[in-house]
Amino acid sequence: MVNRSISKQTLLRLPLYLNYMKQLGENTPEHISATTIAEALRLNHVVVRKDLAAVSSAGKPKVGYNTEALIAELEEFLGYNDVDDAIIVGAGKLGKALLTYGGFKDCGMNIVAAFDIDEEVCEEDYSGKRILTMDKLMDLCERMRVRIGIIAVPAENAQAICNLLIESGILAIWNFAPVHLDVPEGILVHNENLAASLALLSKQLKEKFDANT
C-alpha cells in the first residue's frame, strides 16, 4: 500500500470505488482499470487513476489492478478491517435508523447501543440492539472502550452530550445535530449534513437547466 496522505475529496471517493467493485459479484473481472471504474461511475478517469495510485502501487499499464487485491487494499486503507465500537445518543427517528442499519459493520463501525433521555424508549430492544438510559452511558463506554460517539439529539442538547461523550472517553464524534461543537484539541468531529448534499444537488440541477436554456 502507498503510504501517503490523501485529500478529503479522494477519501470520499474511495468508498464509491469499493462499493462498485464489491457489487460486481460473479461478474468481477480478474483485473480492473481506473478507466473502467471511472466509466461505470461517470467520473473523470484521470481523477480515478490518481485516487487509486494514492492507495495502491499495484496497478499495471494496460492491465490495471488485480480486482480482489485492490478491494483488499481499499478496505485496509479505509479501516474497514478494524471494527470500532460506537454508541448513539438520541434514539429518536434518526438514531433508530442508524441503530438498525446493518451496513456500518462492513465499514469498520459496530454500533453497540443507543442512549436516550426519554425512559419510554429505553430498555427496549430495537432490532436486537439495546436502547439504554443515560446513566449507563459512561460506564458502558469505559468498560467497552468505546471510542466513537454519534450525536442524534436536538441541536440545543448537542454540546452537553458532546461534553459527556468526551468525559466518557470518546475520541471521535459523528455529529448529526445542526450545531457547531466546541471540543478540546485531539477530539475528532465530523459533522454530517444531508442538507449540504441536497444543496449541492440542487445547485448542479440548476446549472444543468441553465446550460440547456
Ligand SMILES: NC(=O)c1ccc[n+]([C@@H]2O[C@H](COP(=O)([O-])OP(=O)(O)OC[C@H]3O[C@@H](n4cnc5c(N)ncnc54)[C@H](O)[C@@H]3O)[C@@H](O)[C@H]2O)c1
Ligand atoms: N445531519 C442530518 O442530515 C440530519 C438529518 C436528520 C436529523 N438530523 C438531526 O438529528 C437530530 C435528531 O433528529 P430526529 O429527527 O431523530 O429527532 P427526534 O426528536 O426524533 O429524536 C431526538 C431524540 O433525542 C433524545 N434526546 C433529547 N435530548 C436528549 C439528551 N439530552 N440526552 C439524550 N437523549 C436526548 C429525545 O428523547 C429523542 O428520542 C436533530 O438534531 C436533527 O436536526 C440531522
